[in-house]
Amino acid sequence: MAYLELNNINKYFGKTAAVENFNLQVERGELVSFLGPSGCGKTTTLRMVAGFETPTQGRVIINNEDVTHKSPNQRDVGMIFQSYALFPNLTVAGNIGFGLKIAKKPAEEIHKRVQDMLDLIHMPDYGNRYPYQLSGGQQQRVALARALALSPDVLLLDEPLSALDAKIRVSLRSEIRAIQQELGITAIYVTHDQEEALSISDRIVVMYNGHIEQIGSPFQIYNFPETAFVASFIGTLNSFNAEVTDLTNNVLRVGDLRLTTAENLEDRKVGDKVMIAIRPERLNFSSDLKKANLIDCTIENITFLGSIVRIQVKVGDLRLHMDTFNNPFLELPKIGDKAEITCSREAVIILQH
Amino acid sequence: MNWVSKFRKIPFWSWFWFILGVIYFVLPLYATLDFSLRMERDTLGFKAYAVAFQDPAFLKTFSYSIMLAILTIIVSVALVVPTAYWIRLRLPEARRIVEFITLMPFVVPAIILVFGLIRIYSSPLEIPFTSIVLLQPLTNFKLGTNILIIGGYVVLGLPYMYRSVDTGMRTVDVRTLTEAAQSMGASWATIILKIILPNVRTALLSGALLTFAIVVGEVILASFLGIPAFGPYLFLLGQHRAYEPAALSFTTFLLTWAAMGIIQLVTGGQSQAAGAH
Ligand SMILES: Nc1ncnc2c1ncn2[C@@H]1O[C@H](COP(=O)(O)OP(=O)(O)O)[C@@H](O)[C@H]1O
Ligand SMILES: [Mg+2]
Numbered sequence: 199m200a201y202l203e204l205n206n207i208n209k210y211f212g213k214t215a216a217v218e219n220f221n222l223q224v225e226r227g228e229l230v231s232f233l234g235p236s237g238c239g240k241t242t243t244l245r246m247v248a249g250f251e252t253p254t255q256g257r258v259i260i261n262n263e264d265v266t267h268k269s270p271n272q273r274d275v276g277m278i279f280q281s282y283a284l285f286p287n288l289t290v291a292g293n294i295g296f297g298l299k300i301a302k303k304p305a306e307e308i309h310k311r312v313q314d315m316l317d318l319i320h321m322p323d324y325g326n327r328y329p330y331q332l333s334g335g336q337q338q339r340v341a342l343a344r345a346l347a348l349s350p351d352v353l354l355l356d357e358p359l360s361a362l363d364a365k366i367r368v369s370l371r372s373e374i375r376a377i378q379q380e381l382g383i384t385a386i387y388v389t390h391d392q393e394e395a396l397s398i399s400d401r402i403v404v405m406y407n408g409h410i411e412q413i414g415s416p417f418q419i420y421n422f423p424e425t426a427f428v429a430s431f432i433g434t435l436n437s438f439n440a441e442v443t444d445l446t447n448n449v450l451r452v453g454d455l456r457l458t459t460a461e462n463l464e465d466r467k468v469g470d471k472v473m474i475a476i477r478p479e480r481l482n483f484s485s486d487l488k489k490a491n492l493i494d495c496t497i498e499n500i501t502f503l504g505s506i507v508r509i510q511v512k513v514g515d516l517r518l519h520m521d522t523f524n525n526p527f528l529e530l531p532k533i534g535d536k537a538e539i540t541c542s543r544e545a546v547i548i549l550q551h
Numbered sequence: 552m553n554w555v556s557k558f559r560k561i562p563f564w565s566w567f568w569f570i571l572g573v574i575y576f577v578l579p580l581y582a583t584l585d586f587s588l589r590m591e592r593d594t595l596g597f598k599a600y601a602v603a604f605q606d607p608a609f610l611k612t613f614s615y616s617i618m619l620a621i622l623t624i625i626v627s628v629a630l631v632v633p634t635a636y637w638i639r640l641r642l643p644e645a646r647r648i649v650e651f652i653t654l655m656p657f658v659v660p661a662i663i664l665v666f667g668l669i670r671i672y673s674s675p676l677e678i679p680f681t682s683i684v685l686l687q688p689l690t691n692f693k694l695g696t697n698i699l700i701i702g703g704y705v706v707l708g709l710p711y712m713y714r715s716v717d718t719g720m721r722t723v724d725v726r727t728l729t730e731a732a733q734s735m736g737a738s739w740a741t742i743i744l745k746i747i748l749p750n751v752r753t754a755l756l757s758g759a760l761l762t763f764a765i766v767v768g769e770v771i772l773a774s775f776l777g778i779p780a781f782g783p784y785l786f787l788l789g790q791h792r793a794y795e796p797a798a799l800s801f802t803t804f805l806l807t808w809a810a811m812g813i814i815q816l817v818t819g820g821q822s823q824a825a826g827a828h
Contacts, residue, residue: 250730270733277734283727287749296745297735341731348735 199262201226201384202247202352207256209242216242218408220256224352224386229378231387233395234405235431240388243405244354247386249273260351276345278355282337284329290316290340291325297348315343318377335366342374346381353378353385359394371398392432396420404428421477426549429475434508436518437475437549442466450474450546454514458490459546473549478508480545481520483537490543493518497535511539580804587797599794600802608784609799613767616781619697620766623704624759627712630705632755635716636747639725646717653713656706661771664706668699669775696776703772708762715761719754720747764807 200223207220217239224230232240245251247258249270257266265273284293291312298308316322319339329337338358345353358374359367375398378385389395395402396416404411404419404427412419412428423429429437440450442463450457450472459474466472484492495511495518507530509520520539522528531537590599603609638646656664669690676686689695725747732742748755770782781803789796 248730248734250733270730271736271738273734275734277731279727279731281724281727283724283731285728285731285746285750286723287746287752296732296737300736300741344731344735 200224201228201261202386203257203259204243204247205257205259207243207246207253207258209239209246209251210254215408217246217253220410222403222410222413224384226384227379227382228400229375229385229387229398230401230403231389231395231399232403232405233389233392233431234411236390238405239408240390240405241356244356244386244388247352248275248277248354274348274351276348276350276353278338278341278345278353278358280357280360282329282334282341282361284337284341284344286329288328289325290321290327290329290332293329293340294325294344294347296344301348311347315347318346319343319373334362335370338362338370339373342377346377346383351384353383355385355387357388357390359389360391367394374398396432404431406431422547423475424550426473426475429547429549434478434519434521435475436478436481437473438516440472440474442468442470442472444468448543453516455493455516457546458543459548460543461546461548475547475549476518476541476545478519478521479506481518481539481541482522483531484540491541491546493539493541495537495539497531497533497537500530500533511537580801583797583801583804587794587801590794597798599798603788603795603798603802606795612779612781612784615779616767616773619701619704619778619780620763623701623708623766624762626701627705627708627762628755628759631709631712631716631758632748632751633743635713635720636725636743639717639720640729649713650717653709656710661703661707661769662775664703665772665775668703668772672699690776696778700772700776700778700780703776704762704766704769707765707769707772708758711761711765712758715754715758716751719751723750760807760810763810767803 202222202224204220204222207217208215209217220239220243222230232243234240242251246253247260249265249268249272253266257264259265260273260275284290285296288296294312294315295308298311303311312325313322316325319342321336321339321343324332324336324340329340332340338361341358355374359371362370371394374387387395387398396419399416401413401415402419403413406427412424414422419428420432423432426437429435438452440452440457443449443451443456445463445466445468448459448461448463450459452474457474481493493511493513495513497509498512498517499510501508501510502524505524506521507524509522509531511518511520518539587599588595588597590596590602634649638649672689672695673691675684675688677684687695689699728746728750729742732746737745768782768785769780770786772778773780774783774786785796785799788799
């Protein structure tokens, strides 16, 4: 039995469906993120776990207890908001101790717990400050400490880093992940930032238009996207409409180009239309001729991105993106040059829909 | 040096209207002060003040009005804070209606209000179709008229109280703070007392101050309900005397300003804390 279960959740606002047929099982100590574009129902789903919304249909189960109809203050759930939501009238210590005070814990215990939490977020001397005296990153760390002070069953984070600038975002997300793993706390992390989701999660739930597109580890989601949406939403991607031409050798035709795939074509017929995808980093200049697919192309554009160089090439009417690692000793081709690039059979993925 | 140049940057017409406004407010005040100091022929002095303060009726009516003001403030806060909070949280569509209701005192004159109150509450409350009296007419006993006048004052202060509290709630993210508190196990009472009230303190104080000023100077409700308040006393005094009412008016004015200053001092840090979100 999973620690947190969302069983066939549906949520309607009037007639519009915000979330449909949502099924998820989260293990104890796992960090699962909800990833998807704005408006796809991430927050609504999270709020149903917190108790701020009630599902139109379906059940929320935490630690073997059906909490679907329990109010938020009766659930042991910690919540982190994008806007930090620290109480402006209380000090940092007052904020962190707020829930413990409500739970009528003795003053001594509260004091100790608050200090432990301040140490946990590496802000041991900030107890007497007010929220307005802190930077955004510090405020969000205090919000984290405040939510964790009550040792909740589940920690819910709704785009906690979106209001921060890029540098803090990266350092704070690894801090959140480290604390989550150290405490072994079960967490759901909502984000629309694919890089954030890939770097922080045990598993990712990719959502689109109120439903789940794919659930999987960051590795699975990135390397084996099942749907066109997942493939295009995560990372950059070359995707094409292709036609099955040869079942014995697994050959697909894209325009004039023929590509061999490692995917199973058993269920297909010659002439079937499929959607295929190739990640830009799976394409290389051909030095290794053992690779199955050889593509003759013309260099169209070169973009220098720091550690990576993105090259756009043209094959007939098709355009492909290719990423190579930056190497100061490697000579890059020039725009207009003819080149030959390769990719393995495994790099050609067939998307289900 | 710096602020001088800052002042220079303000355009001429801004200065013009600002100074005109100051004159409009300050001139009558100055005239009152000047007049109140001239009770004795040919010298300026505080005789009028001494005479006015020595009248025992002054102290009695003034303290009575202060008590009424405090009760009015307590009732308004208890009514307005949860209402404004609930509207922000759950019923944003009701905001317009409530705002309209709170503006009624500007539309309905106090004299109409008091006649309405008297007309309704001068008959006893009976169980329908029997003659069993549940409650004597409120206008028939002292506590009753006091309840009526506080009710009336709450209505008169509503536009100020509601607006300042509602504005105060705009500066904090009431909805998210509520959810944060709820997820930490807080009940509604705890949320209102520990989170909402402290964060609208400045707004409450300014609403309370305006309510205070209204109640202490109010004449019509108090006269018609026969309440021994400061307003009717001052009104009566004005019909028989010249200098003392001027002295008392000026004093109440000073008190109001002093209260405002104190509020500014007390809440200076708080409003900053609440505003920096
Ligand atoms: N309280 C609400 N009333 C009506 N519609 C809502 C409400 N909350 C969310 N929605 C709708 O539900 C959908 C999902 O919203 P949300 O869960 O906030 O998306 P996300 O967090 O992924 O951006 C959106 O279309 C949004 O307009
Ligand atoms: Mg959202």
